[in-house]
Amino acid sequence: MGHGGFLLFYLLSGLAAALAQVAMDPFSPIPMVGASGAIAGVMGGHLLLFPKAKVDVLFIFVIFFRIFAIPAWIVLGFWFALQVFSGMTMPVDGGGVAYWAHAGGFAGGLVLALPALMRRGGKDYWRRTEGHPPHPEATYRFAKSSIPKVPRR
Secondary structure (H helix, E strand, O other): OHHHHHHHHHHHHHHHHHHHHHHHOOOOOOOOOOOHHHHHHHHHHHHHHOOOOEEEEEEEEOOEEEEEEEEHHHHHHHHHHHHHHHHHHOOOOHHHOOHHHHHHHHHHHHHHOHHHHHHHOOHHHHHHHOOOOOOOOOOOOOOOOOOOOOOOO
16 A cells, blocks of 8 residues: 555544434434554454454463464454443443444545455465565563572472
8 A cells, every 4th residue: 555545544534424324313412532543443444455364462361372373354354243242232432432423434444445456466466475464473472580489298
């Protein structure tokens, strides 16, 4: 997309997010502030361009932590479904969260990324890249803990 193309994509995703929120709650007295709808558009565009990308998810359970690589379509599909579900079940003011802006921005990002996908060759682009972004997967190296081990007696 390039710098200018991405800026336009980002702003139009934000506009799609705002329009979706206004369409679902046109008389809301609560102002919309933030960029989460535009960021949701970036997530939608990323999903369209790289459907087999992995998302690193940090799982923390008390003192145990681990990073799992989960396919992006699962994480983003779950996130999108959560936004729609929350938009449908939360009170009109949404508790201060613009769920429909998130869903609208995501959908807008999917649609706005279509020209970028077509310029790259559509399904042939997916075949060439195998649906992955053009960078290696992240690797993590955790430093050893500075907490000394105390042996049992």
